[in-house]
Amino acid sequence: MTTPQEELLPGTRRALLHRIAVAQSEGRTPSLVAAVVRDGRTVWHGARSCVDGEVPDENVQYRIGSITKTFTAVLVLRLRDEGLLDLGDPLEKHLPGTGAGEATIAELLAHTGGLAAESPGPWWERTPGALRPHLSDVLGEQPLLHPVGRRHHYSNPGYTLLGSLVEKLRGEPWEDVLRREVLEPLGLNRTSGQPRAPHAGGWAVHPWADAMLPEPAEDLGLMAPAGQLWSTTADLARFAVFLLRGDDRVLSASSVREMRTPAAPAETADVVDGVAYGLGMQLINWDGRLLVGHSGSLPGFLATMLFSESDDIGAVVLTNCTSGPMPALIAGDLVRIVAEAEPRIPVPWRPLKEVDPAVLELAGQWYWGTHAVALRVAADGLVSLEPLSGRGRRSRFRANGDGTWTGLEGYYAGELLRAVRRPDGTVDHLDLGSFVFTRQPYEEGADVPGGVDPEGWRGIG
Template sequence: MTTSQDALLPGTRRALSHRIAVAQSEGRAPSLVAAVVRDGQTVWHGARSSVDGHAPDENVQYRIGSITKTFTAVLVMRLRDEGVLDLNDPLDKHLPGTGVGEATIAELLAHTSGVAAESPGPWWERTPGSLRPELGDVLGEQPLLHPVGRLHHYSNPGYTLLGALVEELRGAPWEEVLRREILEPLGLHRTTPQPEASYARGWAVHPWADALLPEPAEDLGRMASAGQLWSTTGDLAKFAVFLARGDERVLGAESVREMRTPAAPAEAADVVNGVTYGFGLQLHARDGRLLFGHSGSLPGFLANLTISLEDDVAAVVLTNCTSGPSLGAVGDDLVRIVAEAEPRIPEPWRPLREVDPEVLELAGQWYWGTGAFGLRVTADGHISLGPLTGGGRGSRFRQNGDGTWTGLEDYYAGELLRPVRRPDGSLSHLDLGSFVFTRQPYDPEAPVPGGVDPQGWRGID
C-alpha cells in the first residue's frame, strides 16, 4: 500500500509526528513506527529512532502479539460462512477431547468460554513452544476457571483451541491456512510467522536506567494462533481497511461487521471505560467515538491497531520494547487528530433512483401509544424509524423482499417490522415485534393491545 504523505495537511502531519515523538521519548522506546489510514489508503507514516541504523519504514517487521488473534478469528468466521460450522456449536462437535468441549465456538471467540488466561508454567511467552507440543500442555489439568458463557475472561489458550479447530477442519497447519486464505488474498506479504529481514529486535528497557536487555524471540509452537505473527505498518494498514470494509475474497462486509459487534459482557473494571469484545476484536469508546481493533504484546514488542468506522480513519502503532509507551492511547490519539483536524466530508445526498409507492406510503409520522416517531425512506433502500423528540428506540430496517423489514440495530436488531393493511388494501398500522405503530395516537381502528377507552380523548376538571 503506497503512502501518500501529501494527503494530509501540513499541520495534521506535524501533530501526528509530535504525538509519536512524545510517545517514543517519554516511553523510552528503542524505536516506534506508526501509520494512519483514511479512505482506504495509507495517508501518513512516521518513525522515531532507528532499526539497524535506519529509521524504520512501513516494511520493517515488528512482532504484533495478540493482533494475531484477529487473524485467527477471521479464519473461524470463514468456516462459519462456508457452513462448515455454526458459531453456537460446542467445541466438542468438531474438536473432541479437549476438556472444554461444552464451550461454544462463539464463546471462545469472545473470551467467554471460562478458559484460563494463560497456560500452565513456565511462562509461555519467554520459553520455547516445544515445551508445549500438545493441547493438553497448553490447557493444563484445570483449563476452566469460570462457568462457561458467564464472564468475559481473556484467554490465550482459548485462541490456541481455535487455531487447533482451524487445523482440524482444514486438514492443514494454521500457518498454511492463514497464508492461503488471508495473507495472500489481501497482499499481506510482510506478515509472517517467523521474522524476515528487515525486522526490529525486541528489547527490555531497564525501569531505572537508560539501558537495554535483548529479549528472546521464541517460537510459540502450539500457541502460535494466539500471538505468533510478525508484521509491518504497511500490512496492518491493509488489514485495517479489510476489517472496516470486508473483502469478498476473504470475508464479506456483513461478517466483519459481526466481528466488531459486542459479543461479551464488559468486565466490572471496564464498564466505566466502555470496553468490550466482539469476535476477535476489542471495542471501546473514547472522545465520543466508537473504536475497534486489537492490541498486542510479547517480550520485546508492543503493537496496536485502532479503527474508527464513523471517521473512516485507522492507526497502526508498533514498537520494540517490552513495556513503555501506551500504544492504545497513541493509536486513539492519532485517529482523533486526523478526525478532528480534517473531518470526513460526507457523501453527497442523492435521491432514490426508483420510488416504490408501497414503500413511500410508509414514510411520515407514526405513533407508538403517545410517542411520536418518524419513518424515512433512504436512498440505500432501507427505512429508518426513530423518535421525533427525546430519547427512545430506533433502528434502520432492511427490506426482506416479501413486504416485511428486519431491524439492523440496537433493541430492534433482528426484529420484524410488518406493514398491516386493511381488507381494501389501505395501510392500517405497523407491527414491530408486536408493538403497534399507528398514524394517530392510540388509533381506535387499530388493534392496539389493551384497547382504547370508548369515550376517547378528554379534558380534566
C-alpha cells in the same frame, strides 16, 4: 498501495508526527512506527528513532502479539461461512478430548469459554513452545476457571484451541492455512510467523535508568495462534481496511461486521473503561468514538491496530519495548487528530431513483403509544424509524421484497416491520415485532391491542 502523504494537510501531518514523537520520547522506547488509513488507503506513515541504525519504514517487521488472534478468528469465520462448523457448536464436536469441549466456538472467540488467561508452567511468552508439545500442556489439568459462557475472561489458551481447530478441519498447519487463505489474498507479504529482515529486535528498558536488555524471541509452538505473528505498519494498515470493508476472497463485509459486533458480557472494570469484545476483536469507547481492532504485546514488543468505522479512519502503532508507551492510547489519538482536523466530507445527497407509492405512504410521523417517531425513506432503499426528539430505540430496515422490512441494528435488529392494512387498502397501523404504531396517539378505530377508551382523551378537573 500507499498514497502520497500530501493527502493529509501539513498541519495534520505535523500533529501526527508530534504525537508519536512525544510517545517515543516519554515512553523511552528504542523505536516507534505508526500509520494512518483513511477511506481505504494508507495516507500517512511516521517513525521515530532507529532500527539497526536506520529510521524504520513501513516495511520493517515488529512482533504484533495478540493481534494474531484477529487473524485466527478470520480463519474460524471462514470455516463457518463454508459450512464446516457452526459458531454454536461445542468444541468437542470438532476437536474432542481437550477437557474444555463444552465451550462453544463462539465462546472461545469471545473469551467467554471459562478458560484460564494463561498456560500453566513456565512463563509461556519467554520459553520455547517445545516445552508445550501437547494441548494438555497448554490447558493443564483444570482448564476451566469460570462457568462456560457466563463471564468474559481473556484467554490465550482459548485461541490455542481455535488454532488447533483450524488445523484439524484443514488438515495442515495453522500458519500454512493463514498464509494461503488470508495473507496472500490480501497482499500481506511482510506478515509471517518468524521474523524476516528487516525487523526490529525486542528490548526491555530499565524502569529507573536509560539502559536496555534484549528480550528473547521464542517460537510459541501450539500457542502461535494466540500471539506468534510479526508484521509491519503497511500490512496491518491493509488488514485494518479489510476488517472494515471485507473482501470476498477472504471474508464478506457481513462476516467482518459480525466479528466487530459485541459478543461478550463486559467485566465491571471493562464497563468503566468502555471496552467490549466481539469475535476476535476489541471494541473501545474512546471519548465517545467507537474504535475497533486489537492490541498485542510480547516481551520486547507492543502493538495496536484500531479503526473508527464512522470516520473511516484507522491507525497502527508498533514499538519494540516491553513497557513504556501505550500504543492503544497513541492509536486512538491518531484517529482523533485526523477526524477532528479533517472531518469526513459527507457523500452528496441524492434523491430516490424510483418512488414506490406504497412505501412513500408510510413516511412521516407515527406513535408507539404516546412516543412520537418518524419513518423516513432513504435513497439507498432502506427505511429508518427513530424518535422525533431525544434518545430512544432506532433502527434502519432492509426491504424483504414482500412488503415487509427487517431491522438491521439495535433493539429492532432482526425484527419484522410491516404495514397492516384495512379491507379498503388504507394503512391501519404499523406492526413492528407485535408493537403497534399509529398515526395518532392511540388512534381511535385503529387495531390497538387492549382497545382505546371510547371516551377518548380528557382532562382531570
